[in-house]
Amino acid sequence: MSLPIDNAPEPDFVGNAVVAISKLIRDTDLKPGDRLPPEATLSRELNVSRTVVREALRSLAALRLVELGAGKRPTVAELDDDSFSLTIEHGVFTDQIDIQQIYDARRTIEARTAALAALRRTDFESRTIQAHAKAMEADFSTPEKVMEHDIAFHLAIAKASRNPVFVLIIGAFQGVTRQTWPIGWKSRTAEDSRDMNALHLKLAEAIAAGDPHAATELMNRHFDESVKALLQAGLV
Numbered sequence: 001m002s003l004p005i006d007n008a009p010e011p012d013f014v015g016n017a018v019v020a021i022s023k024l025i026r027d028t029d030l031k032p033g034d035r036l037p038p039e040a041t042l043s044r045e046l047n048v049s050r051t052v053v054r055e056a057l058r059s060l061a062a063l064r065l066v067e068l069g070a071g072k073r074p075t076v077a078e079l080d081d082d083s084f085s086l087t088i089e090h091g092v093f094t095d096q097i098d099i100q101q102i103y104d105a106r107r108t109i110e111a112r113t114a115a116l117a118a119l120r121r122t123d124f125e126s127r128t129i130q131a132h133a134k135a136m137e138a139d140f141s142t143p144e145k146v147m148e149h150d151i152a153f154h155l156a157i158a159k160a161s162r163n164p165v166f167v168l169i170i171g172a173f174q175g176v177t178r179q180t181w182p183i184g185w186k187s188r189t190a191e192d193s194r195d196m197n198a199l200h201l202k203l204a205e206a207i208a209a210g211d212p213h214a215a216t217e218l219m220n221r222h223f224d225e226s227v228k229a230l231l232q233a234g235l236v
Helices: 010-028 039-046 049-060 082-092 099-120 123-138 145-158 164-172 174-187 192-206 211-230
Strands: 066-067 072-076
Touching: 010 039, 010 049, 049 066, 049 072, 049 174, 072 082, 082 099, 082 164, 082 174, 099 145, 099 164, 099 174, 099 192, 099 211, 123 145, 123 192, 145 164, 145 192, 164 174, 174 211, 192 211
Parallel strands: none
Antiparallel strands: 066 072
């Protein structure tokens, strides 16, 4: 690919360079941790200034596609949920997505992750899921800790599903969850909150037992109760 040489990082040049570098990563079969060619090489091969290359690499880093380090050549980044999380939060805060839609999507996706986790989890993963469920009850008097165990519980189930796409999606919901979770918690009675914690433990036990049908049903119940709490709080 050849781009016009420029002296300033015009948006079109940078955007084209982003596309070209992304294609280079694919075409040369680079994997996470592999180094990209030096800036000078990219500048020559793409026929753009090093300033354009530098801005393109910064854009790719913001998208979490490459890693930049001072004095080091950029490397291919491992997947994470940061950029997707920012997109979801931006959608919510600019009224392009609402909380009801978030929970509808989560309910559908997490019912599937629960079923797959019941079929695919290792013993270690099962113990991790159960440990977070038990910790939610043990830390009941500290809602902030309950929330973190709750988030980790759902992420552990996604990981046990053996589908990295689900892990990215569930991970990307964490930012919004941290905004809505305290509201749902405060809208429940103490008894309702303990019932919700008990539901998490039953879900963990269904996954440990390798029962995908029970795991799916319990996850759906979990989201029905969560939406009910948010409705009571006037959030959805």
